[in-house]
Amino acid sequence: MKIKKQSTIVETVVFLLLIALTLVTYQVGKMGLSGVNISLGVFAIALFKGALISEHFMQLKHASGLWRWMILIWLILLGIVIYLAFTA
Amino acid sequence: MTKVTRYPPGEIIIWLFIMAELLVFGLFFAAYAITRIDNVELFELYQKNLDTTAALYNTIALLSSSYFVIRSVIAIKADEQKNAYRWMLLAVAMGLVFIVIKTDEFSHHIDNGITLSTNTFYMFYLSLAFFHYLHVILGLVILGVLAHNMNKGMYSSKENASVETGASYWHMVDLVWLILFPLVYVM
Amino acid sequence: MKYTSQMVAKPYFIAAIALFVGQILFGVIMGMQYVVGDFLFPEIPFNVARMVHTNLLIVWLLFGFMGAAYYMVPDEAETELHSPLLAKVMFWIFLAAGVVTILGYLLVPYATLAEITMNDLLPTMGREFLEQPTIIKIGIVIVALAFLYNISMTILKGRKTVINLVLLIGLVGLAVFFLFAFYNPSNIVLDKLFWWFVVHLWVEGVWELILGSLLAYVLIKTTGVDREVIEKWLYVIIAMALITGLIGTGHHFFWIGTPGYWQWWGSIFSALEPIPFFMMTIFAFNMVNKRRRQHPNKAAVLWALGCSVMAFLGAGVWGFMHTLSFVNYYTHGSQITAAHGHMAFYGAYVMIVLAIISYAMPMLNGRKAANSMKSQVVEMWSFWLMTVSMVFITLFLTAAGILQVYLQRMNGDASLPFMVIQDKIEIFYWMREGAGIIFLIGLIVYVASFFVGRDQPEAEMPK
Numbered sequence: 001m002k003i004k005k006q007s008t009i010v011e012t013v014v015f016l017l018l019i020a021l022t023l024v025t026y027q028v029g030k031m032g033l034s035g036v037n038i039s040l041g042v043f044a045i046a047l048f049k050g051a052l053i054s055e056h057f058m059q060l061k062h063a064s065g066l067w068r069w070m071i072l073i074w075l076i077l078l079g080i081v082i083y084l085a086f087t088a
Numbered sequence: 089m090t091k092v093t094r095y096p097p098g099e100i101i102i103w104l105f106i107m108a109e110l111l112v113f114g115l116f117f118a119a120y121a122i123t124r125i126d127n128v129e130l131f132e133l134y135q136k137n138l139d140t141t142a143a144l145y146n147t148i149a150l151l152s153s154s155y156f157v158i159r160s161v162i163a164i165k166a167d168e169q170k171n172a173y174r175w176m177l178l179a180v181a182m183g184l185v186f187i188v189i190k191t192d193e194f195s196h197h198i199d200n201g202i203t204l205s206t207n208t209f210y211m212f213y214l215s216l217a218f219f220h221y222l223h224v225i226l227g228l229v230i231l232g233v234l235a236h237n238m239n240k241g242m243y244s245s246k247e248n249a250s251v252e253t254g255a256s257y258w259h260m261v262d263l264v265w266l267i268l269f270p271l272v273y274v275m
Numbered sequence: 276m277k278y279t280s281q282m283v284a285k286p287y288f289i290a291a292i293a294l295f296v297g298q299i300l301f302g303v304i305m306g307m308q309y310v311v312g313d314f315l316f317p318e319i320p321f322n323v324a325r326m327v328h329t330n331l332l333i334v335w336l337l338f339g340f341m342g343a344a345y346y347m348v349p350d351e352a353e354t355e356l357h358s359p360l361l362a363k364v365m366f367w368i369f370l371a372a373g374v375v376t377i378l379g380y381l382l383v384p385y386a387t388l389a390e391i392t393m394n395d396l397l398p399t400m401g402r403e404f405l406e407q408p409t410i411i412k413i414g415i416v417i418v419a420l421a422f423l424y425n426i427s428m429t430i431l432k433g434r435k436t437v438i439n440l441v442l443l444i445g446l447v448g449l450a451v452f453f454l455f456a457f458y459n460p461s462n463i464v465l466d467k468l469f470w471w472f473v474v475h476l477w478v479e480g481v482w483e484l485i486l487g488s489l490l491a492y493v494l495i496k497t498t499g500v501d502r503e504v505i506e507k508w509l510y511v512i513i514a515m516a517l518i519t520g521l522i523g524t525g526h527h528f529f530w531i532g533t534p535g536y537w538q539w540w541g542s543i544f545s546a547l548e549p550i551p552f553f554m555m556t557i558f559a560f561n562m563v564n565k566r567r568r569q570h571p572n573k574a575a576v577l578w579a580l581g582c583s584v585m586a587f588l589g590a591g592v593w594g595f596m597h598t599l600s601f602v603n604y605y606t607h608g609s610q611i612t613a614a615h616g617h618m619a620f621y622g623a624y625v626m627i628v629l630a631i632i633s634y635a636m637p638m639l640n641g642r643k644a645a646n647s648m649k650s651q652v653v654e655m656w657s658f659w660l661m662t663v664s665m666v667f668i669t670l671f672l673t674a675a676g677i678l679q680v681y682l683q684r685m686n687g688d689a690s691l692p693f694m695v696i697q698d699k700i701e702i703f704y705w706m707r708e709g710a711g712i713i714f715l716i717g718l719i720v721y722v723a724s725f726f727v728g729r730d731q732p733e734a735e736m737p738k
Contacts, residue, residue, distance in 0.1 A: 022144065026141075045270070057154055058263075071110070074114060081122075082271070
């Protein structure tokens with residue numbers, strides 16, 4: 001009996017989105033844009049990319065409870081520390 | 089009604105490693121950001137010396153590699169042994185692209201006489217980048233073993249826990265870089 | 276006790292406890308010398324008492340580890356020990372070497388000891404904890420190699436369990452890192468760097484593997500929990516120990532003249548060193564909670580649980596308190612260090628050796644599983660006396676240390692000289708000595724527990 005193959009559409013879309021966001025970050029770096037708000041914006045994008053990895057690449061969207069949240073919590077905590085450090 | 093725990097993919101033990109690794113990297117990132125507070129000019133000055141374009145290629149390499157790993161996992165779960173193997177080889181190839189580019193970057197630094205003791209920014213950049221680099225190498229060894237085993241037909245839709253375990257580790261390596269790149273090269 | 280060769284563990288355990296008593300006697304002597312400076316001077320000067328105290332500690336713990344291995348490995352490997360004769364011979368050699376060394380420290384001026392033992396040929400003397408004459412160090416290596424050979428051959432011919440393998444890796448690591456005691460660079464920075472390859476990589480490295488495997492063994496035996504569950508925990512614990520402890524060595528490289536990046540690497544990695552200890556605490560309590568049976572040896576379970584708690588507190592918490600470089604800058608080499616050192620060593624290594632002795636000795640003495648209730652009660656009294664008094668020793672030294680650090684290093688122009696402050700914190704040293712005496716009493720009670728209730732029936736498993 002042939003196993004029904006899981007669709008690859010979601011992961012492919014997420015991958016392309018990750019590439020696009022990476023190019024945005026790169027452009028910001030290349031253009032030499034500076035300032036706390038730009039930096040925090042770039043980091044927010046990074047955190048969002050991280051969440052995409054944890055949810056869709058690591059498949060944690062299917063996990064329950066703390067298992068699903070552990071990496072998201074890591075991202076949030078990191079975000080808070082970076083925010084405080086860059087606005088100090 | 090009892091709650092069913094839905095565990096993350098692969099052996100649980102790898103997730104404990106992943107959290108431990110993220111803890112160490114997280115502390116390092118935090119230390120970087122906190123140290124930067126009193127050294128903004130120094131950090132911004134030397135940050136400009138970093139090769140952001142190389143880092144872009146590296147990010148694309150790791151993202152692609154992670155994507156190929158996912159394609160490999162989906163393939164093996166559908167008993168497509170050959171496809172799974174090919175996707176895994178592609179993943180390893182992209183990982184090797186990262187290693188080549190990063191090694192080149194490091195050798196440039198060495199040629200310019202830059203060491204961990206040059207200044208605080210370089211201490212952090214080299215520590216973080218090198219520490220991550222070692223994890224990429226370990227990850228590639230893991231993926232390499234998985235690819236080799238796939239070629240021998242060791243995995244299937246029923247037997248693939250090892251593949252998911254290795255894949256999870258690799259995604260963590262990717263995740264860490266996704267923070268490192270903007271934080272150290274751009275911000 | 277399934278294998279007769281396990282009996283070789285008994286002399287090792289007895290020697291361990293005898294040397295432990297010696298260690299504490301000298302500890303109490305030093306505690307007195309802190310407050311009555313010329314106590315027993317010149318017969319036993321402070322620095323000699325210190326060498327005896329620290330060297331006895333290490334040697335008795337090594338006797339304990341070896342005895343533990345000789346007891347555990349045949350049982351785990353399900354085969355007799357490769358050579359009980361070799362184990363017995365090595366016992367006497369190690370004991371003789373240890374006694375001779377201690378007598379050397381006590382009876383002969385150290386410089387003379389160096390001369391008569393031909394230290395000049397390969398100088399290794401004069402470093403803290405590694406004061407042994409070079410020929411004795413060579414003797415230790417020979418004993419260690421014979422021991423490793425014996426244990427390895429036993430494991431090779433029998434069942435290779437995770438506990439056995441982790442124990443073996445830990446013991447091999449112990450032997451390998453001891454070799455750095457022979458490397459004595461003349462550059463002071465390198466001297467200190469490599470010294471820590473012995474000390475840190477022992478107690479915050481391979482000894483943790485030994486600790487983990489002994490704890491896992493005692494828990495499997497006394498709780499009946501599935502071996503697989505315990506083995507998984509053991510893997511994770513030792514992985515965390517190595518991940519944090521290897522680069523964590525850097526927390527000893529802050530001020531010795533190494534490059535500045537060690538302050539970062541050492542702080543970040545060593546900050547995480549409490550994690551394996553925390554996991555051991557959760558592990559121990561979890562296993563006992565999930566136990567399938569009530570083992571009649573309640574004392575052994577008490578030592579195991581107590582060990583996991585005290586190790587976490589002494590090594591984990593107290594260690595963390597002074598591991599970050601910007602804290603250590605002020606506290607380095609103070610009574611805070613002594614506080615941590617005492618509770619960490621007691622909690623992690625003294626207690627695990629006492630736990631394995633507690634588990635094994637009844638059977639080495641012919642019992643089926645445990646001593647009589649009377650004997651166990653006396654033993655449990657000793658547990659509480661020693662553990663609580665150690666907590667107080669630690670608290671008193673911590674208080675002394677905080678005052679010392681503040682008054683000596685953080686008071687700007689009003690900072691006071693070392694001896695002036697020692698006078699000010701004398702009260703804490705008196706209290707510490709009081710706690711130390713109670714510790715000694717606890718140890719005497721512990722020794723008594725081996726002689727009490729011998730003719731009484733074994734404690735039974737509750738129905």
